[in-house]
Each structure stands twice: as structure tokens, then as C-alpha cells.
Amino acid sequence: MxxxxxxxxxxxxxxxxxxxxxxxxxxxxxxxxxxxxxxACSTSKEEMLPHGEANMLDVWERGATSSIGNSRGRLLLDARQTLRRPIDPQQAASANDQADYTRTASNEIHSQFKRLPNPDLVMYVFPHLAGSDPAPVPGYTTVFPFYQRVQYAMPGERTEDY
Structure with missing residues (x-):
């Protein structure tokens, strides 16, 4: 042993x-x-990321002028700015008169061809088991339209409920 x-x-x-x-x-x-x-932890923030004299606006303008093409692009923008003129009150008033005929998001939603009433039905689905491996599905409420398709009214046709 x-x-x-x-x-x-x-x-x-x-x-x-x-x-x-x-x-x-x-x-x-x-x-x-x-x-x-x-x-590595002993370096200071100022040493790692030095703070220059330029503020954020200077950095932004430097980046904007370099992307346009330096001074030529800046001169072009200044020339365009001098050609712009403000809108006088008469033009502003005529623009407001045209507002009813202008396409906007609101006009697109409430278009000329109104939808006919199609009531929403609310149905409660009781808790049940679903799938090949019966997984429990909790009860929930769902909403669906009464008619299968959306029907539109002809111009001048009544769209409110009778």
C-alpha cells in the first residue's frame, strides 16, 4: 500500500x-x-478630450460650409437670400382663400367622397386553448366592421345615419 x-x-x-x-x-x-x-484610469478628461476654443455653433458652421463647397457655396446662399422677398399681406390673404382647395393631410382624411356608415362591432373572445400544443389564450375584446368592404357615397349622397 x-x-x-x-x-x-x-x-x-x-x-x-x-x-x-x-x-x-x-x-x-x-x-x-x-x-x-x-x-489607463490615471489620464484626465481634459487630456483625453481636449476642449478647443470653438463652440458648437462654430463647429456646425464649419461643417456646413465645408459640405457646400467653402466660400463659393456660402456666397451662393447669401445671393439667394438677398433675392428672397417677404410675402405681403395681400398675398397672405389670397393664400388663405386658397386653403380650402389645397391638399393637406386633413383634407385627405376628410375627402370629397365620404364613407358610408359602417358600424363597428365589438366582440369578446372568451379564454381558450389554441395551437397544436394547446397554449392558453386569455380573453380579449376585438373590433371589426359590420360590412365586409368599405362603401363610399356618391357626391351629394347622404352619409349620416337615418
């Missing part, structure tokens, strides 16, 4: 030697990683 224990101890000796060899290496790597982490 002692010889068996001695053989198992001798078999573990190379593993023990490896462990003692990696232990200093592990310590060195750990201390190096900690030193790098502390050095």
Missing part, C-alpha cells in the same frame, strides 16, 4: 513543479494587468 501511495506521489511531482513555475508567472501577469488598468 505504501508503494502505491509513493507511486502516486511521484506521478504528481511534475504537476506540482509546473504549478510552482506558473505561480510567479501568474503573479507577474496579474500585477502587470493591474498596473496597466491603473495607468
Amino acid at each position: 505504501n508503494s502505491r501511495a509513493a507511486r502516486s506521489i511521484t506521478a504528481l511531482e511534475p504537476l506540482m513543479q509546473q504549478q510552482t513555475w506558473t505561480n510567479p508567472l501568474l503573479r507577474l501577469c496579474t500585477s502587470l494587468a493591474c498596473a496597466l488598468a491603473l495607468a
Whole structure:
């Protein structure tokens, strides 16, 4: 029995030697990683992201002029600005008169061809099981139209309920 224990101890000796060899290496790597982490955190915000003299408006205008084509584009915009003239009150009044004939989102929704009344039906679906693996579906309420298709009134046809 002692010889068996001695053989198992001798078999573990190379593993023990490896462990003692990696232990200093592990310590060195750990201390190096900690030193790098502390050095990375030691830089200041001003050092990492220096604050220049330009404010946000200057940066924006510099970017806008460079995308247009520097001074030529800026001169073109200034020339167009001088050609623009304000709308006089008479033109503004005529624009308001034209508002009824202008296509807007509101006019598109309430168009000339009104929809005929199609009442909404509210139905309650009781809790049930659905699917090939019966999964429980909770009860819910749904809304659907009475008629299958939307019907539109002819111009001048009455659209309100009788």
C-alpha cells in the first residue's frame, strides 16, 4: 500500500513543479494587468478630450460650409437670400382663400367622397386553448366592421345615419 501511495506521489511531482513555475508567472501577469488598468484610469478628461476654443455653433458652421463647397457655396446662399422677398399681406390673404382647395393631410382624411356608415362591432373572445400544443389564450375584446368592404357615397349622397 505504501508503494502505491509513493507511486502516486511521484506521478504528481511534475504537476506540482509546473504549478510552482506558473505561480510567479501568474503573479507577474496579474500585477502587470493591474498596473496597466491603473495607468489607463490615471489620464484626465481634459487630456483625453481636449476642449478647443470653438463652440458648437462654430463647429456646425464649419461643417456646413465645408459640405457646400467653402466660400463659393456660402456666397451662393447669401445671393439667394438677398433675392428672397417677404410675402405681403395681400398675398397672405389670397393664400388663405386658397386653403380650402389645397391638399393637406386633413383634407385627405376628410375627402370629397365620404364613407358610408359602417358600424363597428365589438366582440369578446372568451379564454381558450389554441395551437397544436394547446397554449392558453386569455380573453380579449376585438373590433371589426359590420360590412365586409368599405362603401363610399356618391357626391351629394347622404352619409349620416337615418
